[in-house]
Amino acid sequence: METDRKLGEFLRARRELTPPARVDLPDAGSRRTPGLRREEVAMLIGVSTDYYVRLEQGRERNPSDQVIAALTEVFTLGADAVAHLYALARGPSPADPDPCPPEGATDEVSPHLIRLMDSWPRTPAFVINQCMETLALNPSATAFYERGLRRKPKIGNNTLRAMFLDPVAREFYADWESTARAKVAHFRATAGRNLHDPRVSELVDELTDLSPEFRDAWARYDVQIEPGRLRRFRHELVGELTVITEVFSLAGAPGQHLITFQAGHDRHSAEALEEMCREVT
Known part of the structure; x- marks a missing residue:
């Protein structure tokens, strides 16, 4: 079996x-x-x-x-x-009867949440599903990633694929290796038992074929919803900055997670994040 x-x-x-x-x-x-x-x-x-x-x-x-x-x-x-x-x-543990959302988990983001996210001008925020696909971004997150990855992020983009297959991501994430492993652990926690779902199995097969780093990380069987943590980015516009990430499970939306960025505790990171979140013209 x-x-x-x-x-x-x-x-x-x-x-x-x-x-x-x-x-x-x-x-x-x-x-x-x-x-x-x-x-x-x-x-x-x-x-x-x-x-x-x-x-x-x-x-x-x-x-x-x-x-x-x-x-x-x-x-x-x-x-x-x-x-x-x-x-x-x-099957699911007694303490967690439904730890992994079903295949029919919704990809529709609450319009009330989108309106709330849009009211955060200095806080990049976005929502992903269990397959690590982007479901919603606020203007701050759009500007942050457009500058960082040199392309405008779109709804439906897969953040795990970008992490391992986009060479620009390796430059943008100052702690790329640890961040990449954390994303794989998050993916296995949210979707790793739904390998019969074609979206999940096809993504695993693709990244296993194209990325030795993903193949090694997947074989570790790390399983953990990505926790709040410090994350470092680097960009030619502002140099290196530190942000505090938080990951929230969304009640009533199985498989969806809201991710937010706040500036680290140093003044440079606060000013750098504000600059990175300005609308790209």
Whole structure:
């Protein structure tokens, strides 16, 4: 079954990303792959090595709640990754009965939200769906990205595709690598269990073929709705600036997220953001 294979891939990826020191094991002897050995994970979660191997190979299809809880502790999974693991193992977790929106999630943005966004002249704001497609932008966001990416952003543009395939994005995002990985983790959290959706599977296939960086990030199985964070941009007009990003899930609009930018705490970033948000003529 496809779900069994995905569960095994998830466990293997997280095992290889977990250093022995994190679980108080000595890093002794040669290791063919980074991270923990299968027998070490089995010991830590209290099962036989053969049982854990069957999990990774997709031959064990019904791990208990105790085993899943132990895996989340060993791999130090966050809430989004835990929900993803539960869904791979047996469907949505009890604490999060609908963590991933259905295929019919709406792409229509509330006109009241659009009016609110348009009232923020110095706060770039935009809405994306679970496929990372832009559904709405306010004038500040349009001007910011038009200057930064040297083209006017359009409704329907895919932000994940632009991040990995647009060479200008690598210049505009001063912390491109960490931002790109965060976007992949966000995408897997919102759409990673809807791989049967053609929009999702086709995007994954395209980026896997065209971007080695995406291929590596996707294989890590990081799962996390992008949190609020500091993000750095650079542009020839203003130099480098720091912005504070916030990501909000929209009640009543499954799969939609509102993303806002505010200037960092330094005066230069405040002045630079204001300059970047001026309407492009």
